[in-house]
Amino acid sequence: MVDTVQNAARTPDHAQPWSELGLTADEYDRIRVILGRRPTGAELAMYSVMWSEHCSYKSSKVHLRRFGEVPTTTPNGSELLAGIGENAGVVDIGQGYAVTFKVESHNHPSYVEPHQGAATGVGGIVRDILAMGARPIGVMDPLRFGPLHEPDTARVLPGIVSGVGSYGNCLGLPNIGGEVVFDRTYLGNPLVNALCVGVLRHEDLHVAKATGAGNQVIMYGAATGGDGIGGASILASETFDATKPSKRPAVQVGDPFMEKLLIECTLELFAARLVTGIQDFGAAGISCATSELAAAGDGGMHVELDRVPLRDPSLSPEEILMSESQERMMAVVEPGDVDAFMAICRKWDVLATVVGEVTEDDRLIIDWHGETVVDVDPKTVAHEGPVYERPYARPRWQDEVQSNGSGSLERPQTGDELAETLLQLVASPNLCDKSWITDQFDRYVRGNSVLAQPEDAGMLRIDEETGLGVALSTDCNGRFALLDPYAGAQLALAEAYRNVACSGAEPVAITDCLNFGSPEDPAIMWQFTQAIAGLVDGCQTLGTPVTGGNVSFYNQTGTTPILPTPVVGVMGVIEDVTRRTPVGFAVEGDAVYLLGE
Amino acid sequence: MAKIGVVTFPGSLDDHDALRAVRVAGAEAVPLWHGSDSLDGVDAVILPGGFSYGDYLRCGAIARFAPVMDEVIRGAEAGMPVLGICNGFQILCEAHLLPGALIRNDVRTFVCCDQKLTVESSATAWTSQLQAGQQIEIVLKNGEGGFVADADTLARLEGEGRVVFRYAGSNPNGSMNDIAGIANERGNVVGMMPHPEHNVDALTGPTLDGRPIFASVLDFLSTRV
Amino acid sequence: MARVVVDVMPKPEILDPQGKAVTGALGRLGFSGIAVRQGKRFELEVDGEVTPDRLADIERAASTLLANTVIETFDVRVEDDTEGTVDEAAPTALGGTDHPGHDIDHLDETR
Amino acid sequence: MARVVVDVMPKPEILDPQGKAVTGALGRLGFSGIAVRQGKRFELEVDGEVTPDRLADIERAASTLLANTVIETFDVRVEDDTEGTVDEAAPTALGGTDHPGHDIDHLDETR
Numbered sequence A: 001m002v003d004t005v006q007n008a009a010r011t012p013d014h015a016q017p018w019s020e021l022g023l024t025a026d027e028y029d030r031i032r033v034i035l036g037r038r039p040t041g042a043e044l045a046m047y048s049v050m051w052s053e054h055c056s057y058k059s060s061k062v063h064l065r066r067f068g069e070v071p072t073t074t075p076n077g078s079e080l081l082a083g084i085g086e087n088a089g090v091v092d093i094g095q096g097y098a099v100t101f102k103v104e105s106h107n108h109p110s111y112v113e114p115h116q117g118a119a120t121g122v123g124g125i126v127r128d129i130l131a132m133g134a135r136p137i138g139v140m141d142p143l144r145f146g147p148l149h150e151p152d153t154a155r156v157l158p159g160i161v162s163g164v165g166s167y168g169n170c171l172g173l174p175n176i177g178g179e180v181v182f183d184r185t186y187l188g189n190p191l192v193n194a195l196c197v198g199v200l201r202h203e204d205l206h207v208a209k210a211t212g213a214g215n216q217v218i219m220y221g222a223a224t225g226g227d228g229i230g231g232a233s234i235l236a237s238e239t240f241d242a243t244k245p246s247k248r249p250a251v252q253v254g255d256p257f258m259e260k261l262l263i264e265c266t267l268e269l270f271a272a273r274l275v276t277g278i279q280d281f282g283a284a285g286i287s288c289a290t291s292e293l294a295a296a297g298d299g300g301m302h303v304e305l306d307r308v309p310l311r312d313p314s315l316s317p318e319e320i321l322m323s324e325s326q327e328r329m330m331a332v333v334e335p336g337d338v339d340a341f342m343a344i345c346r347k348w349d350v351l352a353t354v355v356g357e358v359t360e361d362d363r364l365i366i367d368w369h370g371e372t373v374v375d376v377d378p379k380t381v382a383h384e385g386p387v388y389e390r391p392y393a394r395p396r397w398q399d400e401v402q403s404n405g406s407g408s409l410e411r412p413q414t415g416d417e418l419a420e421t422l423l424q425l426v427a428s429p430n431l432c433d434k435s436w437i438t439d440q441f442d443r444y445v446r447g448n449s450v451l452a453q454p455e456d457a458g459m460l461r462i463d464e465e466t467g468l469g470v471a472l473s474t475d476c477n478g479r480f481a482l483l484d485p486y487a488g489a490q491l492a493l494a495e496a497y498r499n500v501a502c503s504g505a506e507p508v509a510i511t512d513c514l515n516f517g518s519p520e521d522p523a524i525m526w527q528f529t530q531a532i533a534g535l536v537d538g539c540q541t542l543g544t545p546v547t548g549g550n551v552s553f554y555n556q557t558g559t560t561p562i563l564p565t566p567v568v569g570v571m572g573v574i575e576d577v578t579r580r581t582p583v584g585f586a587v588e589g590d591a592v593y594l595l596g597e
Numbered sequence B: 001m002a003k004i005g006v007v008t009f010p011g012s013l014d015d016h017d018a019l020r021a022v023r024v025a026g027a028e029a030v031p032l033w034h035g036s037d038s039l040d041g042v043d044a045v046i047l048p049g050g051f052s053y054g055d056y057l058r059c060g061a062i063a064r065f066a067p068v069m070d071e072v073i074r075g076a077e078a079g080m081p082v083l084g085i086c087n088g089f090q091i092l093c094e095a096h097l098l099p100g101a102l103i104r105n106d107v108r109t110f111v112c113c114d115q116k117l118t119v120e121s122s123a124t125a126w127t128s129q130l131q132a133g134q135q136i137e138i139v140l141k142n143g144e145g146g147f148v149a150d151a152d153t154l155a156r157l158e159g160e161g162r163v164v165f166r167y168a169g170s171n172p173n174g175s176m177n178d179i180a181g182i183a184n185e186r187g188n189v190v191g192m193m194p195h196p197e198h199n200v201d202a203l204t205g206p207t208l209d210g211r212p213i214f215a216s217v218l219d220f221l222s223t224r225v
Numbered sequence C, D: 001m002a003r004v005v006v007d008v009m010p011k012p013e014i015l016d017p018q019g020k021a022v023t024g025a026l027g028r029l030g031f032s033g034i035a036v037r038q039g040k041r042f043e044l045e046v047d048g049e050v051t052p053d054r055l056a057d058i059e060r061a062a063s064t065l066l067a068n069t070v071i072e073t074f075d076v077r078v079e080d081d082t083e084g085t086v087d088e089a090a091p092t093a094l095g096g097t098d099h100p101g102h103d104i105d106h107l108d109e110t111r
Ligand SMILES: Nc1ncnc2c1ncn2[C@@H]1O[C@H](COP(=O)(O)OP(=O)(O)O)[C@@H](O)[C@H]1O
Pocket: A140, A141, A142, A143, A175, A176, A177, A178, A179, A180, A431, A432, A433, A434, A437, A438, A441, A452, A453, A454, A455, A456, A457
């Protein structure tokens, strides 16, 4: 029997598995206060996923606010068209064009199931870019692995590389750069960060907002299955049995072909002006899409959950709300446009279903076969999650780490020793040629890749007539960040900035993906705050706005955290891509200069 | 002006590049839709690269049944020039317009590289502007590019001079006899794994060696009328 | 609801890079003396009964779509409903029971 | 020489994009009412006899190498030598004979 709102009001003492869903006692109590009753199972599912660290940024929010100090005007004088808080930031690059780009992590899923984890990581960030109204035009993939010779790296690396490759290749998005770094701390916790860049005309900008009472809410793309809902099956089973393994897979399987159709279909819907608001499905699935769309709009939303097309008919409402099935989107459409919307979806063989509508009041109401299972203020789900001021402190071992310099290391004395050292260096997986990985990625598709591997920055042509283009680079040296997280983050920023500048483009904006250990450890929290301070100060000095990013906490194996890894992506604009500067000596007889100290 | 069509299947990726290459060559580029049963009066057709239908079953296996393919097959049999690039080559094999099949690369990974090729035949609608024996470099990117055929078919292809391109240097995918491209008996239908449409613009391609391929078909079409 | 299984294997004379790689990997893992060929298995859930007509349809589908008979052979067979099949969630060990598959046809055509 | 067959299928709750694509294609080709899941079939030619030890080895190999048990299930069975098998060239119709496969195990593990 489903747990309806009525039922919840009648049975205040019904025990609920809030702890198994990752909520604290305080958080559960707060939900009860907000609702004035206990939550239904479906509401508990929504709050628990939306208030998770991943979705609510509860440990990082207070520090991310510091990014507000950074100007939101790019060096070439234009205001960001969309900034932090949107699916992805949008930067005006002139001539009526705008560019949106963002980097996100998919670390843990990629450890559990490397190929699918990495593939769906790419899929997720591509949908974020698409949801802004942009055509995705390229991807990058900063990766971190344990030592190359470790057996578990042999399990993880090929799958992650093939996952990134197969998804991006199959979508027809050129891979224009990335990183591959090996360090012991990533052995049990590899990092898969994925960046996507997209282009749009100013007037095509879309936002995740449900407005206009009577407008229809349409889900389109793949049917919903039991993917990635491990925790929700607890809710589905009447009694929680910790000894029984979940039948619901915590892994998601990607279908890049479906996503390719979704991209082309969505762009055609945009072009036909049939979409008033749009949101992709990422983590937290329908919970996230409905609550965020409704919270951002001027009304409420009424959803009939039983209309959602299912791949697995046995799913409970809680599971449907939490499912992370890939390749789905939600659009808000004026009633008169629904037929045209459906026709375009049919053309692309994309399943589309009206699942609800925008309402006058400000409630998010979700029904299941005529009974109400969710009745909430969407803002409390999407934006008013808990906020933590976690304690942070510079760890005692920091001095020791810093004083352990290279001075004590032996130096090569003879020519032979020097040669030996050099060979060791060039053979090191961190320094050697990366083509054994990058050759598995298509860097040519779409025919606009001006620079890609092995260049310092990737560069894409945006406009064939004028030669307008953008350049991107991502960087981070986690060893520097461990030594000094403030300076380490700035070095990441500076390196990406230099790489873009060297390509011939003017750096104009950044995105970041902050990969750290557990925020419950004050030392990690200190690293985190330092890294943010470094980025904020760095961006202020350089005058580059932060368009958005992603925080990934709990990257550790047991008590051993990864190196603090604040990956920074810098985007630059070049007026005429024929004036790019590739790396390498081009013409015999050219002079060679050294700039800087 | 000659009209050259490029078919977009669900999952085609290099269709825009192929259209651009046609324009660069100086012909009218006509986008064609997989679900249509008309070729809109084009003089030649290109089946572009990509992952039609995700290529989950076998590359090209599902696309081969698209409605537009009936017309492509009819045209090809009547002598119309047809070029299959990568996924397009796979579709042509699945449609039995070309013999043999393409299987998983022997290295079992996707391979993207700038590949040296030897031109083996200039006696096709798509290679008249190249010389047999000439070395060119074309972008190669595929996961299932290993050409296979039974011994008889292979002997026939070699004997009749229907191997059009061969991998030079190293064989990137385990193709039999280093075959990178073949033609039908008449020479109007050519399939190749490398992507000449990525070699028409000095800014975005490593060489301009793809241009003669598109120029060849224009030449073929102009002499035919 | 009936189940029809279509097995598709690379022809013996055709190179099988995947099978070769698996064979090599098995050897490296210490499982020696095993040669592997890798093909595909399709499980078809058919609405209603599998009449001879229906089966003929499926065979046609197998020879035109599921297999490329230039390089692959295929085998179509109807399976009993009662069978413990691979993709059922129940982790019951079926050791000892006869595999109740039913060979209907066995083709090796070359178009 | 004995043959062991390992069938590997996507778990039922896992998305099967391959099967989905094939299902769609069959529908468009006019073969309706058929839902397909696509998996892999491995044919292992084993030198010598398939002893219980040997079989246990193969099962281990199946669970570690042939199948990705996070998303797939597998089934291992020994086949008779005498059987008309898929990749043998003889186009004999085996209609009516019992499929002589032998179900040894049936696992649904999650690593
Ligand atoms: N995971 C990856 N994906 C795509 N490109 C990558 C990846 N890793 C490295 N690259 C590219 O390979 C080239 C060489 O990388 P790297 O050796 O890290 O260069 P550098 O040391 O100059 O930063 C660069 O163009 C970089 O963008």
